[in-house]
Amino acid sequence: MRMPTAEVDVTAELVQKLIMGQHPDLADEPLTLIANGWDNVIFRLGADLTVRLPRRAAAAQLVINEQRWLPELADGLPVPVPTPVRIGRPAEDYPWHWTIGRWLPGRPLIDIPVADRSAVAGPLAEFLAALHRPAPDDAPYNPVRGVPLVDRTALAAEHFESGHVTDGERLRPLWLEALAAPARSGPPLWVHGDPHPANVLADHGLAAVIDFGDITGGDPATDLATGWLSFDRSGRQIFRDRYTRLTGVDDATWVRARGWAIAIGMALVVNSDDHPQLLAVGRHGLASVLDDGSASLPGQA
Structure with a gap:
């Protein structure tokens, strides 16, 4: 089985536009593609942040689940988890929620x-x-x-x-x-x-x-x-x-x-x-x- 086809082409240009529209204070940070997986596309934003965006509808609710629950769970865990630091919302060119989180080294x-x-x-x-x-x-x-x-x-x-x-x-x-x-x-x-x-x-x-x-x-x-x-x-x-x-x-x-x-x-x-x-x-x-x-x-x- 091959990786599912993306339902939205999540390009650096699209992500830059979303950041400019919703988090303009981060718009000057360099954006680097890290991974394009089955469900999500991940970019590194500057030195300290990541941007994670669903590439198909099946993953849209999963991002919302992370946004809802990770802030409550993180404090009880012994190592870092990808707790959101900013929430991205649907826009004219992109239909789903997305997340800006900390870059976790390792x-x-x-x-x-x-x-x-x-x-x-x-x-x-x-x-x-x-x-x-x-x-x-x-x-x-x-x-x-x-x-x-x-x-x-x-x-x-x-x-x-x-x-x-x-x-x-x-x-x-x-x-x-x-x-x-x-x-x-x-x-x-x-x-x-x-x-x-x-x-x-x-x-x-x-x-x-x-x-x-x-x-x-x-x-x-x-x-x-x-x-x-x-x-x-x-x-x-x-x-x-x-x-x-x-x-x-x-x-x-x-x-x-x-x-x-x-x-x-x-x-x-x-x-x-x-x-x-x-x-x-x-x-x-x-x-x-x-x-x-x-x-x-x-x-x-």
Whole structure:
């Protein structure tokens, strides 16, 4: 699957016009394209700011969710997150809300060899433990993150049959094991939704966690899938041990988390033909699940 076509061509000229119209005091700052992703286009604005704008309608509400909730969550988190410093609004040439935020220094974890990521494993576990607190009733709903794993059954079946997932027959029993794990009880917790290694910044440890567009309330097992997507075996053990010690989470949560690693890993493998780094994340996640196997419960790896 190729990256979706942009519904609005977000050019530097358009962004400059939006800034001039809504935040004219920043209009003289240089503008540099940083990323043009599936959902958003990101520019660096001067030395200290970024501009993040949806490129298609599917991402428009996600930006609003970040603008609404990140200011409330940021103070309770141990590292910076992309809290908005200015809000951009729809205009004649652009239909959606957009955000000006702080430039967060650090190197994306996806650019660091897997074997060199273990220094981030413990701090990322601490970050997620701090984030995973009860979510309010009006937390954003997300149909593909934080939900019961069984909700992914139909899509997972498509991915297993896609021809893109190697070792599918070895993965299938582990997927079924995850589906059979006890469901989470208790109130929904805040869930980042997508803390894969492209959304984690490192600088001699954890520097920041970005891209909260998928934020929702639900099962934190979704986020814990990053243990398989991001780390090698030793890093996964550090990640699991630290998070378990901080939260007292049960074994069933880790079994569901491994199921989420399969679901997300397959989705990345099937849908990332034009993004080699995300394709590599998906392949690594699935290989990590197989590397751990059924004996990967906390304390047994």
